[in-house]
Amino acid sequence: SMNEELQTVNTELQVKVDELSHASNDMKNLLDSTDIATLFLDKDLNVRRFTPQATKIIKLITADAGRPITDLASDLRYPELADDAREVLQKLAAVEKPISARDGRWFTVRIMPYRTLDDRIDGVVITFANITVSKTLEGKLRDKHTLLEKHVAEDSAERAKVSKRALANAAVTNRTNGNQKARRTRKP
Structure with a gap:
């Protein structure tokens, strides 16, 4: 039994x-x-787990589990990563911002509280979505816009010159016509 x-x-x-x-x-x-780099940190901001994609952004190896995020080398220009993670733990509100890497890549970094099934906060989850293509296109669009503004300004300046010349010519023509008219009216 x-x-x-x-x-x-x-x-x-x-x-x-x-x-x-x-x-x-x-x-x-x-x-x-998902091909989105993800990093899980505990409440003390120590590495709990990470996806293979995260190793392409932050220098991580399996033995890094348990290490503080502040001890890890990264290609990101984001020295305030640990501070933002602490803020998320304190305020329980997500932080999201575009961050560049030293090699020219761009990422939307999103830091959210790690919630357990029973709704306890047990660290943070950090995702890194690659937005390099968007940022590159945004830069090209900005360059085109600047170039277009320059051409419009040059075209406007040229049109203003032409208008001034036309007005000056019209004024001369009016004076000449006025003088000729005045001479004709004086002749009789």
Whole structure:
């Protein structure tokens, strides 16, 4: 009877372990497939877990689990990363900003509180979405706009010169015509 109860409990535990394993596999596959670099930090801002894509932005290796975020080397021009993560933990409000990397890449960095299923805050989640293409296009568009403004200004200046010349010519013509008219009226 005791053996049967232990077997039942073991079977139930095995089912739970299998469910957790499936959920863990689902999460791993989801994170790997999104191509968004993700970094999980605990409440003390120590590395808990990260996706393979995160290693392309922050110098991370498996042994870095447990290390403070402040100890890690990064290509990002974002010295206030740890301060922003602390702010998210304090205010429980997400922080999102565009950040450049030293190699010219751009990322939208989003820092959010890490919430457990029972709604406890247990650290932060940081995602790095690559927006380099958008930033490049934005820069090209800005350059084109500046060039267009320059051409419009040059064209406007040229038109103003032409208008001034036309007005000056019209004034001369009017004076000449006025003088000729005046001479004709004086002749009789």
